[in-house]
Amino acid sequence: MSSKKNSTFICCFLLAFSITFIFCYSSAINGGDGWLTDGEVSYILQRQLLHYRDELAGRGENVSVDPTLGFENPRLRNAYIALQAWKQAIISDPQNLTVDWTGSGVCNYTGVFCAPAPDNRSELTVAGIDLNHGDIAGYLPEELGLLTDLALFHLNSNRFCGTVPKKFRNLKLLFELDLSNNRFAGIFPHVVLKLPKLKFLDIRFNEFEGGVPKELFDKDLDAVFINHNRFMFEIPDNFGNSPVSVIVLGHNKFDGCLPASIGNMSNTLNEIIMMNNGLRSCVPEEIGLLKEVTVFDVSFNELMGQLPESVSGMVNVEQLNVAHNFLSGRIPESVCRLPKLVNFTFEELFAGKAGAKV
Ligand SMILES: *[C@@H]1O[C@H](CO)[C@@H](O)[C@H](O)[C@H]1NC(C)=O
Ligand SMILES: *[C@@H]1O[C@H](CO)[C@@H](O)[C@H](O)[C@H]1NC(C)=O
Ligand SMILES: *[C@@H]1O[C@H](CO)[C@@H](O)[C@H](O)[C@H]1NC(C)=O
Ligand SMILES: *[C@@H]1O[C@H](CO)[C@@H](O)[C@H](O)[C@H]1NC(C)=O
Ligand SMILES: CC(=O)N[C@H]1CO[C@H](CO)[C@@H](O)[C@@H]1O
Secondary structure (H helix, E strand, O other): OOHHHHHHHHHHHHHHHHHHHHHHHHHHHOOOOOOOOHHHHHHHHHHHHHHHHHHHOOOOOOOOOOOOOOOOOHHHHHHHHHHHHHHHOEEEOOOOOOOOOOOOOHHHOOOEEEEEEOOEEEEEEEEEEEOOOOOOEEEOOHHHHHOOOOOEEEOOOOEEEEOOOHHHHHOOOOOEEEOOOOEEEEEOOHHHHHOOOOOEEEOOOOEEEEOOOHHHHHOOOOEEEOOOOEEOOEOOHHHHHOOOOEEEOOOOOOEEOOOHHHHHHOOOOOEEEOOOOEEOOEOOHHHHHOOOOOEEEOOOOOOEEOOOHHHHHOOOOOEEEOOOEEEOOOOOHHHHHOOOOOEEEOOEOOOOOOOOOO
16 A cells, blocks of 8 residues: 555545544534444445545446446436435435436436437436425535536535535536525625526525625526525625525625616516615615516615605515614605516614605
């Protein structure tokens, strides 16, 4: 054994040991029924060894593929590697959704959808994964980057934790990414900015924290949901460059101003929800340019000044919520003339006046 391999081995062992220890310790303090079975320990050890190797080279290299398995084409073989690696990274699957993830027929796995490859219609490839509401716990291994033809990846309402694999940058066809309502943490998953076909980004209800890169708003996305995380940043001036029809940023810790550039979204913006952040500014005149908007909610912020008369331009608005801010002055009469308005909530915090409803 070379000394490099030797030290690698020791590192792996220590890593595996410490993780096993934490695992045992937490299950003991959680009042679980004591220690892990030998099977569980060897599983964790195995996974940690695999994981450590993966850090050194491209992951997936060392998921062994039984040579007796036959695959229709190399894409499906890669998909097999990705899905087996993922299955190993799953700790709990109470609905047994991945129990049938065995053998070479990956297109028959629960939650996995195949379609002819866009660049070769005579080859089947994995085009979608949908494990919504699976309640599965685990993490996403880098091997998922082998699913290079994936267009849809839906994981909402599971218990996946950790981060979004960097190898997701290989998913050049990914169109919809829904990781909502999981336990992902760490900084904003910058890898999503590198996905040329991405239109739908949903990472709401996770534990992401830190800033949101301003490049997000220059990207050609149709829907962005990043609400209910721990993001903290100032809304940048390029916000208005975003061509989204729906954007939901609520329940984070954004501050700064509602930028005037929002007016540039007039042809595309349909719903915007920024409730419960720390926005501090006046409501810009330019909101009146948002003629396609149906839902506009900036409630529970620290917006000041008057609601501008220009709101009369929001001719399609059905729900307009500006309550729980520091807005003052009279409500512009033009609000009453908005043809589609169903629900208008405005509250003068200082006067303690109840919301006005139309
Ligand atoms: C999943 O499989 C386990 C073991 O075979 C079984 O005990 C359990 O009832 C199954 N759960 C569901 C929801 O089918
Ligand atoms: C998927 O299942 C069907 C029906 O059980 C079977 O005919 C087919 O060969 C399977 N496909 C693969 C790729 O294993
Ligand atoms: C398309 O797929 C078929 C079946 O796997 C293969 O024989 C053919 O060489 C592929 N064509 C190209 C251009 O890769
Ligand atoms: C976007 O909005 C800003 C501020 O209102 C304005 O100065 C700028 O010219 C607009 N850009 C485009 C491309 O419309
Ligand atoms: C990174 C790594 O450990 N790669 C290994 C994967 O498995 C092959 C075959 O056993 C080895 O040759 C590689 O070194």
